[in-house]
Amino acid sequence: MSRPGAVTFKGNPVTLAGDALAAGQDAPDFTLHFFEGGMQSLAKGDLAGKPTLLSVVPSLDTGVCAIQTKKFNEQLGELGDKVNAVTVSMDLPFAMNRFCGAEEIKNMKVGSDYQDRNFGEGFGALIEELKILCRAAFVMDASGKLTHVEYVSEVTNEPDYDAALAALKSAL
Template identity: 85%
Template sequence: MSRPGAVTFKGAPVTLAGDAVAAGQAAPDFTLHYFEGGMQTLSLADLKGKPTLLSVVPSLDTGVCAMQTKKFNESLGELGDKINAVTVSMDLPFAMNRFCGAEDIKNLRVGSDYQDRGFGQGWGTLIEELKILCRAAFVMDADGKLTHVEYVSEVTNEPDYDAALAAVKSAV
């Protein structure tokens, strides 16, 4: 299913592939890729057991995406290993790893949807026209049930950090 005009990118309506997810439903499965001493995979099953924040961005090479990742990294430090936090984008795993090293990102992981766009389609975040992910924030409880869902209506805007962080903290 496609959702024309679900969000805008620089003011222009764009189409999101897949169905929107909603709070209260089970999180869709996914496989992301990351680089840590070699190519690795990360799936929904790997995150169950702890509350999880999924911070979705178009590309870490843009100012707003970098800011979003740094803000969540800083804000989640106090929760330590009580939660999982992952920034998801289409960036290559090597570039994501380099960004995290340069920006001292230690309180969240990164996961790339570059191989099959399965996360973007399953979570309804893939912008069909651009083949990148829209900006979104999702929180799920330790069992993989979604407790917070935000698709940012204008992709160049930041998410509601307070709402996402409140959802994470209430799930701990």
């Protein structure tokens, strides 16, 4: 399913592929890719057992996406290993790894949806016209049920950090 005009990008309406998700639903299955000593995969099942923040960005090489990732990384420090946190984008795993090293991102993993866009389509976050992900924040509880869903209405705006972190903490 496509959702024309679901969000805007620089004021222009764009179409999101996939259904809009809502709190209370089971999160769709997904497989992301990252580079750590070699190409590896990260699936929904790998995150089971802990509440998880999925911070979705169009590209880490843009200002707002960098701010979002750094802000969540900083605020997640107090939760330690009680939660999972993943920044998701279409960036190549090598670029994501470089960004995290340069910016000292230590409290979040990264996952790339570049191979088959299964995350973007399953979570209803793929911008069809641009083939990148919209800005969004999802929180799953330890069993994989969504407790927080935010599709940022204007892709160039930041998400509601407080709401996402409150949902993450309440899932502990």
